[in-house]
Amino acid sequence: MTQVTLIQAINQGLRQAMKTDPDVVLMGEDIGVNGGVFRATDGLYKEFGEARVIDTPLSENGIVGMAIGMALYGLKPVAEIQFMDFIYPAFDQIVNEAAKFRYRSGGQFPCHVVIRTPFGGGIRGGLYHSQSTEQLFASTPGLKVVIPSTPADAKGLLLTAIHDEEDPVIFLEPKRIYRTATGEVPEGDHRIPFGKARVVKEGSDVTVVSYGAMVPQSLQAVNAVEKMGVHAELIDLRTLVPLDYETVLRSVEKTGRAVIVHEASKFAGFGAELSAIISERALYHLKAPILRIAGYDTPFPYALENLYLPSVDRIARGIERTATAT
Amino acid sequence: MTQVTLIQAINQGLRQAMKTDPDVVLMGEDIGVNGGVFRATDGLYKEFGEARVIDTPLSENGIVGMAIGMALYGLKPVAEIQFMDFIYPAFDQIVNEAAKFRYRSGGQFPCHVVIRTPFGGGIRGGLYHSQSTEQLFASTPGLKVVIPSTPADAKGLLLTAIHDEEDPVIFLEPKRIYRTATGEVPEGDHRIPFGKARVVKEGSDVTVVSYGAMVPQSLQAVNAVEKMGVHAELIDLRTLVPLDYETVLRSVEKTGRAVIVHEASKFAGFGAELSAIISERALYHLKAPILRIAGYDTPFPYALENLYLPSVDRIARGIERTATAT
């Protein structure tokens, strides 16, 4: 095993899947000759050819709709949307078609498409290259939603999405840590099951629940408060759907306190579901109000993104206050 | 004042707005000669002509995009999407354009479009004529989201949306009660401010929060449990954004118990935000876990919609259990 970055892990995962199964095909804008604007598909066009690495016209509904058609046939298409901010022209195809095909056909037409897209801020991308709108997909029955935060998880979850799941998967890649998150990644056919959260660090005073680029950010905060004597347990959800709320509840039952961290806007964001499920199922364990640390309820800014995004210090302060609230 | 139905109240509201202000124009599929598939625009084409009541081609992104263009100029377009289930082709225009125009232009280009659409189940409409996906819009900063449950509110909120608000408004009409909700509606220019919930019925034992077609449903349930000695307070939110959480919190501080009722799917639905905000801000008042009564986490069914939708009995049972939980 060698140290690779998150984006390299994705690239390895795609290559691995294509080698294993000829039914895996890729499509998206600039993914062919150019290898993707983030290089997720680097080298694959050359290796697998244009029938399997399909450069598409500028049409996200076209990309996803074509992928759905291929999935109806029985292929395993993996579509790339260049930025999550540009996924909305395909929204109808995703929520009305992909999410509902298995259901509406009584199981006759499963719709196994994997839709990969880079998301999140922190790259000075402004309003349209920074969005985190995972709640739109997580709240739609019929879609699975995956968000890795390490290279190993990225590859493992991606291979599970492609090989084991037979349902539409929205695979969100935290682009801010594409190159900064590095780590060892198992060679070959490495898979991580959906619905199993990862306890990043154990602790007894307060539970911190997060995902994506906010996981390393939260870990820094957890390490910072440790110096102040606060022992926080950090959970990386890995998949929002299916949600491993058991791991979250087990932790909160132990700590009695919960902090939720995501960079998406707070109001009606995914943190709301986490907060609701915790209070509904562990009310009598709660020693303090649950705290949601999130992006503010504004569109994503450009000049001021550092204020908008939960910073390590903002998270640390929230953890510390929640841990000590009486 | 005469008794009118909810759909008639909408029609009156539109007529009133068009009479008051020549800048109000309507657009949508079948809204002209046909008067809308639910007759919301009945008679308006004849009265105001085709320059102001615009029948459009079958393109929701076209409808909303054209409305946005008119709003950028300074008109007050009111677009109809025939069913909420068909709003997604316009999703990009709504969340990336309408919601962000004021922000991205530093206030130079406000985007005052009103988008009306019938939503919700209970009409045997199946998967694609029944959806409630208000959380998609409520979770998008920059959009206001309105859901009336009575004819008077429908007209009053609509006129406020058109005349007073200068931001994009998603105006969701509970079609199940289009013709069954009747009531007196003030003549002329009747307005109801956004962000003021309505206490439908006062009570001291448990707070029930709802909106749209679930309000009359919940009221029946509240009346039913009253016979069992449970006094529930019923709140109709009227607008999800801006949310009048103060009224909700005040009630929960009094009752110590909360039940949230909506017909949208439960997981990451709008009820999650309500539950989160209540537990976060009134934790020490809570005598029992908050209960969310909602549609199940499946696509909307056809044959089994009566099982999917919260029934009066299901709501009553939930209220009663929450009121008596110890």
Added chain:
Amino acid sequence: MLRALKLMVTGRVADERSVNLQRQGRIGFYVQMDGQEAAQVGCGLALEPEDWVVPAYRELGVALARGVPLQTLFDQFYANSNDENKGRQMPTHYGYRAYRYVTASSPVGTQIIHAVGLGMAARYKGEKSVTVPFFGDGATSSSDFHAGLNFAGVYNAPVVFFCQNNGWAISLPREKQTRSKTLAGKAEAYGIRGVQVDGNDFAAVYRVVQEARERAVSGEGPTLVEALTYRMGSHSTSDDPTRYRSTAEVASWKQKDPIERLARDLIARGWITEDQFEALQEAARAEVQAAIQTAEQTPPTSPDTLFTDVFKSNPSYVEEQRAELSELVREGVVKP
């Protein structure tokens, strides 16, 4: 030809009965093809079993031409426990994998781009087949029409786009849907072939589709077929067409009824007699009646199916809801 006539007649009778069943509250919302039988059966019969059909909600004639049994269809209209689509959708929104007939949805146009993906997948797997999306004049304004034709052009996909221009998209006449001279002409914007055909002429439709199919299969590219026809009935059972179109217009198209036309033609050629045509109609009525009876006697969809097919397997919290509902049903709190 005789087979075509039989299918068209069966479809007409099934439609008429279904509209009545809806009026009587025995089935839900219904969409009839009334007037479009030649276009649908003509296209359907020109296809091979290995071809894929990706329909909209009005394609009864295509389903019959593919061989889907009447009983199967009425089980769907009744959303009973034999419905292979498990009672999940309103009548006329069905699909059957065995017939390579994809389950339809209501959103207009979405299937057009699916067809391109399906066609490309079939080609990738070495199949010699075409994929045929069905859609109306209104659907040509949709985003997925634009993407579908554009992608098909770029990838030279083995697809025959079959547009039934029935003059109306609910209340919007074709001329107000788009200012293009013809719909077939839109093909050029995507560098593909476009053909207009009299959609009420069974044989003409059959020929045009067969030719387009051959071209597609042999790699000569996709075709957009515009079949000129007319929706003689209402848009759906929720629609009142007298609000937006003249009875004169309807009457003039009644003269061009595709079934009458084919029957007259066959009688003139001596392939069938007037009596045989009568008998054929009678047989269709009996067949439809039998299917209705069986469908009505079949038990309804089971409550538990609410939770199947959301995913291959459900997350734990969805299973909890399933258990909750079972309890509610058991205790009589909710009634199916």
Added chain:
Amino acid sequence: MLRALKLMVTGRVADERSVNLQRQGRIGFYVQMDGQEAAQVGCGLALEPEDWVVPAYRELGVALARGVPLQTLFDQFYANSNDENKGRQMPTHYGYRAYRYVTASSPVGTQIIHAVGLGMAARYKGEKSVTVPFFGDGATSSSDFHAGLNFAGVYNAPVVFFCQNNGWAISLPREKQTRSKTLAGKAEAYGIRGVQVDGNDFAAVYRVVQEARERAVSGEGPTLVEALTYRMGSHSTSDDPTRYRSTAEVASWKQKDPIERLARDLIARGWITEDQFEALQEAARAEVQAAIQTAEQTPPTSPDTLFTDVFKSNPSYVEEQRAELSELVREGVVKP
């Protein structure tokens, strides 16, 4: 013509400097128009002050032709406190109501349909103006292109669709974007007029747009103009074009540089001298340098603007967040 040359040169210089500023980390992501100056300035100058411009992200030449001051633009690139768009977007995503120049977004194509609504609104209010959406070859595949041209046809909207076909949509060449012979030809699918023009010929573009403008204003309908040009630089500062296109191709277009072409032409006609052309470039450099200096000396966007313009006025809970952030900034927990 001289004015045109001056604008084109100023634009080129501003672009070159901005790309360097980005490389030095002094401004963010930048998109240059390099090579498209004649198309942009030609179209921009053919419009009247009462016309509306609805740009994409690459329209520096249009902004300059509309009269937007260089200083205003550099204030946006620096997202400083003088930026009228309040530092909300990356460089080149700007707009100025005073110039009837709508604030651009990144999503490709969305503005095309806005233009139709704007044009119809202006007509409804009795204005004699046109609205001009700007977009690239890639955008012709977008849903809003399809809706925009279709709606414009149906409503005969006073719009001139200005497509700069610069050969590439990031790494996808025009031939793989769509199989249609020309982009102008797509107009026919919507029953409107389409014209192709040499986009590197300032005068030709000017004439074609002026004519299209007149037709639109006088009710003769919309036009789709395809200006054939070339993106000589990278797609954006994040792009490396050597991965997907040949240096020979770029070199051949270098020969057709629109600024050189116009300058040579004016010199040949004796309207300016070689020295004057030099001086003009020198002046542009000085002007750009001054704008940069001022922009750099202007204070940054104030933290409090994070919360303005979400709505006309904020819900209480957003105001609470604003207060929270003020506190965090005051206490040094977060730094702008």
